Amino acid sequence: MLVEGAVLDIDGPRAAYVRLREGKVVEVGARGTASRSSHERRVRGIVVPAPVNGHTHLGDAVSVREPPAGPVADLVAPPGGYKFQVLAAATAAAKRSAIRLAVARMAREGVAATLDFREEGVAGVELFRTALRGLSIRGFVFGRPLRRPVEAAELAALLRVADGVGLSSARDEDEGTRRAVARACRRAGKRFGLHASEAVREAPESYLDPTPDLLVHLAKATADDLVAVRDARVAVAVCPRSNALFGRQPDLRTMERLGLRALLGTDNAMFHTPSIWSELQFAYTSSRLVGRPTSAAFLARAALVEPWLWLGEPEAARVAPGSPVRPLVLRLPPDDPAYQVVTRVTEQVIVRAGPA
Numbered sequence: 001m002l003v004e005g006a007v008l009d010i011d012g013p014r015a016a017y018v019r020l021r022e023g024k025v026v027e028v029g030a031r032g033t034a035s036r037s038s039h040e041r042r043v044r045g046i047v048v049p050a051p052v053n054g055h056t057h058l059g060d061a062v063s064v065r066e067p068p069a070g071p072v073a074d075l076v077a078p079p080g081g082y083k084f085q086v087l088a089a090a091t092a093a094a095k096r097s098a099i100r101l102a103v104a105r106m107a108r109e110g111v112a113a114t115l116d117f118r119e120e121g122v123a124g125v126e127l128f129r130t131a132l133r134g135l136s137i138r139g140f141v142f143g144r145p146l147r148r149p150v151e152a153a154e155l156a157a158l159l160r161v162a163d164g165v166g167l168s169s170a171r172d173e174d175e176g177t178r179r180a181v182a183r184a185c186r187r188a189g190k191r192f193g194l195h196a197s198e199a200v201r202e203a204p205e206s207y208l209d210p211t212p213d214l215l216v217h218l219a220k221a222t223a224d225d226l227v228a229v230r231d232a233r234v235a236v237a238v239c240p241r242s243n244a245l246f247g248r249q250p251d252l253r254t255m256e257r258l259g260l261r262a263l264l265g266t267d268n269a270m271f272h273t274p275s276i277w278s279e280l281q282f283a284y285t286s287s288r289l290v291g292r293p294t295s296a297a298f299l300a301r302a303a304l305v306e307p308w309l310w311l312g313e314p315e316a317a318r319v320a321p322g323s324p325v326r327p328l329v330l331r332l333p334p335d336d337p338a339y340q341v342v343t344r345v346t347e348q349v350i351v352r353a354g355p356a
């Protein structure tokens, strides 16, 4: 397949052609200079790295009714929040099939990986792994230990099956827990993630010490807080749709101005679809709704590039021969790639790899 149009990747947007064989990039060059073969399928469009969903709770997909009204803490805070009641009441089989359906849908939308916060301890992580078996999406799983105070044996068992540990927040988890978890993650070479400043502002000292590998939300963070996060070199997963349900929004504009490393995530699957494209559209539109316009380039990067950097796989964020992850071909006008990608993508514009 020959795509004439544009590339948008770690190196930014540029006019280009891309030749793919069985979905893999074999050649990239200046637009209009590709050799022509009459048998080759030709598409006008944009080629991008496959996106990564920077924050999900896919176990929540087992919840199918409108969640009750109320503050976010009543819905998602451990141990008694609504979602934990729903998870406890559901069978393992129901949770597995709900996760599998959600992930299959993400795969159809071209997503290559998801960073999931999985509750329910070791069993929760194992259930998630089983649910993804045979699907084309990679699950990077942050597990969560069940016992408090944390026990070394449970943490060790969790880190054997998970890619890291994801905790609720510094408000919900005491310092001893956070330190024990951060230390165990470091020792195991795994990642430590933490929600922060979601419903109320928390002081950066509370969530930056011990230093996490990933913060989630920062919807209530001030500009000074964001400076502290940037200076600590901690990446942030932002979830604008989830925050909007409770009348909040992360300050994406300031994050962009400060050069924060931002990943885009869809958060709890009980609230809405885990669609990264819906999240991009909402992020772009809502940043204007609140008078804090954010560039399409920054948002596209949060879905297509920053998560790969966070995973330590920059080559996956580059459209080039030898890239370890197959890129996406989008049948969209190539004149302003970031704007198109952020405002226009649905499953229907994704061009599937076919013959030639």
Ligand SMILES: [Zn+2]
Pocket: 055, 056, 057, 117, 195, 216, 267, 268
């Ligand atoms: Zn979350």
